[in-house]
Amino acid sequence: MKVLVNVFTIILFTTLITVTFAKYDELCARVVDGMKFREPGNCQAFVTCKNGTGTVTACPEGELYDKDKKKCAKSVSDSYCKEKCKNKNGRWLSDPANCFGYIYCQSGVGIKGTCSDGYHFDESAQMCVFPSDSECKDISDFCGILPSSSSFSDPSNCNKYYKCSKSSVQKLTTCSSGLYYDIASEKCKSMYEVPCKKHPIPSNVCGKDSKPIYDKFVEDKVSCRGYYYCAYKGERLSDKKPSWYQCAEGLFFNEKLQACADPTESTCKHNRCEGRGDLKVISEIWGCRDYLACENGSVKETRKCPKDMFFDEKLQACTLNETFYPVCDF
Known part of the structure; x- marks a missing residue:
């Protein structure tokens, strides 16, 4: 039997009261306000998102949380609760809410834990691994705990989002050109109407390989505050993954000045x-x-x-x- 490494704090879900957990705030920031979803790894409780904060509520004894009917019930139809730990005693499963967590199956009950030091849990290897060796890049199975047909944002790219199918399969979707995913409306809207923390990298923002731009700050092409630093990659190589930065609130990036400056002096039309x-x-x-x-x-x-x-x-x-x-x- 393989042994987990770098694992701390195994927690058995026995909470029977409503409790606010900061650990779910990150998930709540990605869904529409008021969203309710099953607590990851625990079929007997649910999380309510309000103003970006996640509050956990336990179902009455003997009941499970039905994610689609959004209420506690004697039984649920989806397979998440029925089969999560069924016939898997002694196995470690991926936490559907993040890349760092895991669920240990013991007598049909899920016991949750977290890899330490930023390690990712690898279900196939049954152990915590370096992030560079992990295939998990985002929430592994958020749709398994969200209501069917829900959607949630992609924190790494404002013009992408995940859509849950009726069978709880999550699919990464890209908005049309010029549109960003708006969490509040759960729709793609004009990029100028959607606050964005992670703009997509424009094509050739640091020039082409034949004529690269390097050792210089350049506009991010989609906002007035954002800019990239184009590093030197070689004589005929452009920086394909430049570092992105953002001016402080109240300032716009000025490419001519190579600095953040007064917005009234900027020609930015984003x-x-x-x-x-x-x-x-x-x-x-x-x-x-x-x-x-x-x-x-x-x-x-x-x-x-x-x-x-x-x-x-x-x-x-x-x-x-x-x-x-x-x-x-x-």
Whole structure:
């Protein structure tokens, strides 16, 4: 029998009260607010997500949580609870919620544990392994605990998300060009309406192999705050995986200055509301007469100043004084 290495803290699920667990906040951040899902590895409890926080509630004794009916019941139809540890006594199973956890089957009961030091659990090897040796890159089986037909975001790429089928199979899906996955609506929306922490790397952002860009910061091409550092990879090799950075809130990246600077001096025409809270900011159209009303860093709507008036971003108002910004089209 193989022995698990680097394993600490085995926990038997016997909680019979409602408890808030920070460990589920990361999962809750990826689903629509109010989502309820079965607690990973435990068929007798469920997690309720509210404002990004996960609260665990145990079902009454003798009942299981039905993920599709979203309530506790005497029995459930899906195979997750019926077969998770059936005839698997003494085996270690992958935790469906992450790459680091595992579930040990003992007398038909799942006992949960976690690999230490960032190791991943490998079910085929029955042990914890280095992340570089693991095939797990994300939640291994989130759809096994979510209601059927649910969806959840991909934290590594804003224009991708996972969709659960009726049979609880998860499929990675890509939004159409110019769209990002919006967790709140569970739909793909304009990239300018969706706050993003991980933009997809544009093609040839560091140049082509025939003419690479290196030792330089470049715009990320999809936001005003984001930028990449293109490292030297060789005389005829461009950096295919450049490091991504983001200016502090209230600043935009200026490629000419190679620095983060005042947004009013930027010519960026992407989401000018990003990182600017609920401000009103200058738009790139109609010669500085239009402006954007921001809400939580996203574009709420475009507004136009009255005739013969210009928008002054510092005053946050339309004025009769001619005001011009580099981004405006004339």
